[in-house]
Amino acid sequence: MTARENDDGLVSKLRRGYRATAFHVVSRGTRYDGPRAQVPHSLHRPRERSNAGARLETLVLNSAGQRAGGRNHPNKRRILAVCGDSGSGKTRGxxxxxxxxxxxxxYExxxxxxxxxxxxxxxxxxxxxLLALEGLKALGVGVRPNIRENEAWDAFRNELKGHMVLxxxxDEAQHAVNIANRIEAQKIADAFKNLVQMPDWPVRLILAGVPPLDEFLYRCSTGGPLSGSRNSIVKVDSRASKKSLEK
Structure with missing residues (x-):
């Protein structure tokens, strides 16, 4: 499973930061390798965390259907948005x-x-x-040039499950929502909702970008297409980025 070779910025930095070792989860004396693994004890223990870090760990707990302490409890908090001006430290955090x-x-x-x-x-x-095609490209999946929009999104959702992406x-999510055409903006919101509410393989969505990303999510969450999901928005101030995103 390979991603595109010529990407830069956040994607390439993430790739360089990954370790090639397998991920083994040990929980209640059971060793388990694979998707939907039980959440490590390190996420259950209270500790000092940054705001964004705490929200990311909450997404992990929710993905496993658990809350801190290991209790099974489904949660609808499925989207985390990190918003701030350019240079505010979003990507680094x-x-x-x-x-x-x-x-x-x-993991293996x-x-x-x-x-x-x-x-x-x-x-x-x-x-x-184009957003769906970019996601497929990041997964290393090629599609025919004349693929339809709905087919591209169907393929993207299927490939997320096939690649076991959780x-x-x-990044730069404002490009996806800063669309003059309201119909296309609605389609983007619906696509986000479909990703996080797939019945057989719901994923958790992390959006990073500059305004109007936060306004878009707020509108969609208050009576809009994302009103059925509980979303978190972390606003990053460039003057306080080290305190809000770093520890």
């Missing part, structure tokens, strides 16, 4: 925090390397179809 969470690291499963976290940048300009990190 996400790189550091995702690199510290074991459940987001690649049945002879294959599985990457639970898929990271890619929203294209600019962006349309719903978390999707979309």
């Amino acid at each position: 996400l790189l550091e925090n995702t690199g510290k969470i074991p459940a987001m690291q690649p 499963f049945q002879g294959n390397t599985i990457s639970p976290l898929l990271a890619f940048e929203a294209p600019s300009p962006c349309t719903p179809k 978390f999707v990190l979309l």
Whole structure:
């Protein structure tokens, strides 16, 4: 499973930061390798964390259907948005925090390397179809040039399950939502909802970008297409980025 070779920024930094070792979860004396693994005890123990780091760990717990302490409890908090001006430290903070969470690291499963976290940048300009194609490209999946928009999204959702991706990190997400056409903006919101509410393989969505990303999510969460999901928004101030995203 390979991602595109010519990407840069967040995606390439994430790739360089990954370790090639397998991810083994030990919980209640049971060793388990693979998707939907039990959440490591390190995520259950209260400790000092950054705001974004704590929200990321909450996504991991929710993905496993657990809350802190190991109790099974489904939760609808499925989208985390990290918003701030350019240069505010969003990318650096996400790189550091995702690199510290074991459940987001690649591991070996049945002879294959599985990457639970898929990271890619929203294209600019962006349309719903181009966004789906960019996600497929990040997964290393080729599609025919004349593929339809709905087919591209169907393929992307199927490939996320096939690649056992649990978390999707979309950098420069403002490109996906800063669309003049309201119909296309609605399609993007619906696509986000479909990703996090897939009945057989729901993923958790992490969005990083500058305004109007936060306003878009707020509108969608209050009576809009994302109103059925509980979303978290972390706003990053460049003057306080070291305090809010780093420890």
